[in-house]
Amino acid sequence: MKNTFNRRTLLQGSGALALGVSAPSVLRAQTPIVKVGVLEPLTGNLAYNGTQCAAGAKFAAETINAAGGIKSMGGAKIELVIVDAQSRPEVAASAVDTLVEANVCAFTGATASALGLASSQAAAKYNLAQVFSIGTAETVVSRGLPNVFRFTPGVNKCTSIALENLKLLNQGAGNVVKTAAIVHEDGPFGSNMAKILTEELPKQGIQIVETIPHPTPHRDFSNIALRVKASKADILIPSNYINEYTLMARALNQQRVELKAIYSILGGAASNIKFVRENNDVAQYVMDCNHWYDPTKAESKALAAKVAAAGLDLTYDVMVSYATIQVIADALERGASADRQKMIASLAASTFDKSIMPYGPTKFVNGDNTSAQPVNTQIRGDKIELVFPKQYASAEAVFPMPVKKN
Amino acid sequence: MRFQSLGQYGLVLFALVYLAGVYFVSSPVWMGFTINALIVALAALSWNITGGFGGLSSFGHAALYGTGAYASAILQVKYGFNAWIGFGAGIAAGAAMGALIGGLAFRYGLKGSYFALVTLAFAEVLRICASSFEWTGGGSGLQLKLMPGIAQLQIVDRPWVYTGLLVVVAVVMLLTALIQKSRFGAYLIAIRENEDAAEALGINTYQIKVQAMAISGAFGGLAGVLYLQLWLFIDSTVVYGSAVSVEALIGPIIGGAGTVWGPLLGTLGLHLLGEGTKHLLPNSPGLNFVLYAVVLICALRFLPQGLVGFAARIGVLRKKDQDDA
Numbered sequence: 199m200k201n202t203f204n205r206r207t208l209l210q211g212s213g214a215l216a217l218g219v220s221a222p223s224v225l226r227a228q229t230p231i232v233k234v235g236v237l238e239p240l241t242g243n244l245a246y247n248g249t250q251c252a253a254g255a256k257f258a259a260e261t262i263n264a265a266g267g268i269k270s271m272g273g274a275k276i277e278l279v280i281v282d283a284q285s286r287p288e289v290a291a292s293a294v295d296t297l298v299e300a301n302v303c304a305f306t307g308a309t310a311s312a313l314g315l316a317s318s319q320a321a322a323k324y325n326l327a328q329v330f331s332i333g334t335a336e337t338v339v340s341r342g343l344p345n346v347f348r349f350t351p352g353v354n355k356c357t358s359i360a361l362e363n364l365k366l367l368n369q370g371a372g373n374v375v376k377t378a379a380i381v382h383e384d385g386p387f388g389s390n391m392a393k394i395l396t397e398e399l400p401k402q403g404i405q406i407v408e409t410i411p412h413p414t415p416h417r418d419f420s421n422i423a424l425r426v427k428a429s430k431a432d433i434l435i436p437s438n439y440i441n442e443y444t445l446m447a448r449a450l451n452q453q454r455v456e457l458k459a460i461y462s463i464l465g466g467a468a469s470n471i472k473f474v475r476e477n478n479d480v481a482q483y484v485m486d487c488n489h490w491y492d493p494t495k496a497e498s499k500a501l502a503a504k505v506a507a508a509g510l511d512l513t514y515d516v517m518v519s520y521a522t523i524q525v526i527a528d529a530l531e532r533g534a535s536a537d538r539q540k541m542i543a544s545l546a547a548s549t550f551d552k553s554i555m556p557y558g559p560t561k562f563v564n565g566d567n568t569s570a571q572p573v574n575t576q577i578r579g580d581k582i583e584l585v586f587p588k589q590y591a592s593a594e595a596v597f598p599m600p601v602k603k604n
Numbered sequence: 605m606r607f608q609s610l611g612q613y614g615l616v617l618f619a620l621v622y623l624a625g626v627y628f629v630s631s632p633v634w635m636g637f638t639i640n641a642l643i644v645a646l647a648a649l650s651w652n653i654t655g656g657f658g659g660l661s662s663f664g665h666a667a668l669y670g671t672g673a674y675a676s677a678i679l680q681v682k683y684g685f686n687a688w689i690g691f692g693a694g695i696a697a698g699a700a701m702g703a704l705i706g707g708l709a710f711r712y713g714l715k716g717s718y719f720a721l722v723t724l725a726f727a728e729v730l731r732i733c734a735s736s737f738e739w740t741g742g743g744s745g746l747q748l749k750l751m752p753g754i755a756q757l758q759i760v761d762r763p764w765v766y767t768g769l770l771v772v773v774a775v776v777m778l779l780t781a782l783i784q785k786s787r788f789g790a791y792l793i794a795i796r797e798n799e800d801a802a803e804a805l806g807i808n809t810y811q812i813k814v815q816a817m818a819i820s821g822a823f824g825g826l827a828g829v830l831y832l833q834l835w836l837f838i839d840s841t842v843v844y845g846s847a848v849s850v851e852a853l854i855g856p857i858i859g860g861a862g863t864v865w866g867p868l869l870g871t872l873g874l875h876l877l878g879e880g881t882k883h884l885l886p887n888s889p890g891l892n893f894v895l896y897a898v899v900l901i902c903a904l905r906f907l908p909q910g911l912v913g914f915a916a917r918i919g920v921l922r923k924k925d926q927d928d929a
Contacts, residue, residue, distance in 0.1 A: 292640055312839055319836055384732060388743065393742070
């Protein structure tokens with residue numbers, strides 16, 4: 199058998215091999231990539247919210263890439279680098295190293311203020327911008343860190359707008375609400391909220407007749423429901439997380455507690471479609487003041503359709519995370535660079551007004567988006583309707599809620 | 605701190621090579637993750653004093669860790685004290701909390717699972733208190749002002765943070781070795797082996813146990829203060845949460861309770877396992893914990909004496925005595 203493996207064959211083979219090996223990099227060069235980090239608690243006690251946020255970011259990146267990517271960067275596609283904060287601040291801070299190593303231009307996250315505080319502090323050392331999807335604690339934007347951008351409203355703004363809206367609703371209904379009961383979890387979120395409400399509600403002429411703290415997790419809400427019933431409060435203002443909120447609402451229903459309204463501020467389940475789906479009867483007419491998208495926008499409707507097709511819950515986590523990726527993409531588009539320092543400058547100068555949120559043009563003052571605002575939602579049938587402010591409303595508010603027929 | 609076998613030499617050499625190797629890995633990820641592991645190792649060394657040498661298994665070491673962190677944070681945030689004063693105060697507060705818990709629990713003769721439950725209850729009560737009072741920052745926690753520099757114990761340069769932590773861990777291990785070799789250490793081990801017999805021999809068991817809790821508290825407080833200085837933020841769940849207590853006890857159990865190297869080896873091993881599984885299953889968050897749990901169960905089943913005990917059986921050089929690793 200003649201050996202045909204001569205020098206010419208070797209050269210031909212080497213050439214073909216070199217071409218084959220280099221081809222993918224040539225192809226890659228045609229579609230530049232810009233990396234954006236997503237730092238969320240995908241495991242631990244905040245896993246549900248973190249996973250929802252990660253899904254929102256993925257939907258946003260898909261939409262932006264399908265629309266041609268970042269045009270000022272040659273149509274660069276957004277590639278998400280998703281890392282798990284494990285619901286622990288020190289892990290969130292360490293995860294920033296992973297993002298830096300992956301060479302992201304900026305990142306979004308991290309669902310809870312405690313996680314975001316740690317991660318943004320770590321990111322400051324690298325001049326890496328963090329656009330907070332959710333981080334309601336005011337300390338997030340009071341540290342003077344130039345890399346911090348909070349797109350959504352903080353707790354002070356949410357509370358003041360929620361109380362203002364409650365005042366308008368109550369006035370519209372002839373001031374039927376005169377007394378309130380507060381049920382709150384005894385952690386950071388609930389305790390602070392209860393404190394603010396205790397100071398502010400009497401200024402509206404609403405007397406607080408009962409304040410009931412409970413730990414998280416907490417399972418038996420019978421006694422709490424009975425205490426609310428005994429207080430004869432007109433309105434209940436809960437501040438707790440999704441599981442406790444759901445159990446509390448069920449207990450109130452079981453104990454036939456008659457209330458004129460259940461009005462949440464950043465409520466754990468009141469703006470969660472899972473709560474509506476699984477506890478439809480109990481959930482009716484529950485109101486919330488929370489982060490929510492503008493349902494009248496075409497992109498919002500498209501997102502709702504995608505979320506439904508993926509079999510996911512349409513929660514505010516998905517919405518705010520989607521919007522923060524939009525903000526980052528806009529900064530990339532204007533800055534035409536993935537350089538970290540340029541991203542910080544580009545974000546600081548943002549006037550973006552095309553996000554899915556019901557906000558005006560973005561204006562970051564000390565990292566806080568002054569145009570951000572919460573909205574009022576109300577559970578009606580199997581939907582969560584936006585009822586306030588009027589220009590974004592998908593339904594009229596029902597206040598007080600109709601008396602239940604037992 | 606004499607080693608009994610080639611296996612133990614190998615194990616310690618592996619840890620030292622890893623810790624030295626971190627300086628030469630260009631990735632910041634490994635250094636960041638090892639820094640976290642070293643703080644947990646300090647908490648584990650704290651647990652080891654009482655749980656390992658004294659047989660006083662605590663489920664609430666977060667009470668000591670959190671008290672140290674909160675004492676330092678309150679002094680700095682509320683009263684404007686320098687971080688170094690906060691550092692000393694945090695260690696002292698941890699020791700005082702240890703002595704208080706020990707003093708109360710041992711006064712009423714609590715031991716075994718009763719002692720474990722009381723420590724758990726203390727940690728939980730402190731967590732609720734910390735989240736309720738304005739003095740402790742309430743639910744929002746306490747945030748240190750960013751003031752980089754050694755004057756405020758806020759070191760920005762990562763290799764220096766790492767080096768500093770290595771030195772602190774080495775000092776705590778040295779102190780542990782000295783305790784192990786001291787008369788006090790012998791009393792503590794005697795209490796672990798048979799408290800009634802120790803008492804019959806004239807050892808003031810109450811005093812020794814309270815002293816052990818105070819030393820453990822000082823180490824735990826030190827870990828809490830360093831966590832605070834590193835991340836500049838604490839809240840009640842972060843430092844008083846049950847996760848801290850679990851991490852403090854699991855390292856020594858896996859590494860080898862009642863040994864000098866066990867807590868560090870166990871903590872490093874567990875963190876390496878966690879990080880390794882995370883890289884092995886990058887697109888399945890949470891699955892790494894499943895793999896982690898499986899390995900943990902196997903380790904508990906097949907390594908009852910921990911890694912140090914297992915390594916002692918490989919290439920035995922001398923018979924086991926009290927000066928093991």
